[in-house]
Amino acid sequence: MDEKLAEQFFNTMDARSDEAQEDCIHCGKRWYVMHHLDGVCHNCQKKGLPGRREIARHKKVVRWVILIGTALLLARIFIFNN
Numbered sequence: 001m002d003e004k005l006a007e008q009f010f011n012t013m014d015a016r017s018d019e020a021q022e023d024c025i026h027c028g029k030r031w032y033v034m035h036h037l038d039g040v041c042h043n044c045q046k047k048g049l050p051g052r053r054e055i056a057r058h059k060k061v062v063r064w065v066i067l068i069g070t071a072l073l074l075a076r077i078f079i080f081n082n
């Protein structure tokens with residue numbers, strides 16, 4: 001094989017393997033994406049830590065609770081002031 005072509009090939013392979021890796025959202029351990037579940041490495045999965053989607057869902061629920069709580073508080077202040 002042509003030397004330059006071989007070098008290009010290995011560079012492409014390196015770039016690919018870089019892309020296929022990511023940091024665990026809990027411990028920051030860099031690992032291959034295919035071993036991660038929703039951004040969580042195998043060790044953290046065993047600990048039962050939540051994945052990216054679960055955290056996003058949780059944040060959404062918290063946002064709604066805060067919104068409803070604020071609305072109820074404002075309604076109470078409004079009712080008691082009149």
Ligand SMILES: [Zn+2]
Nearest residue numbers: 024027041044
């Ligand atoms: Zn982890």
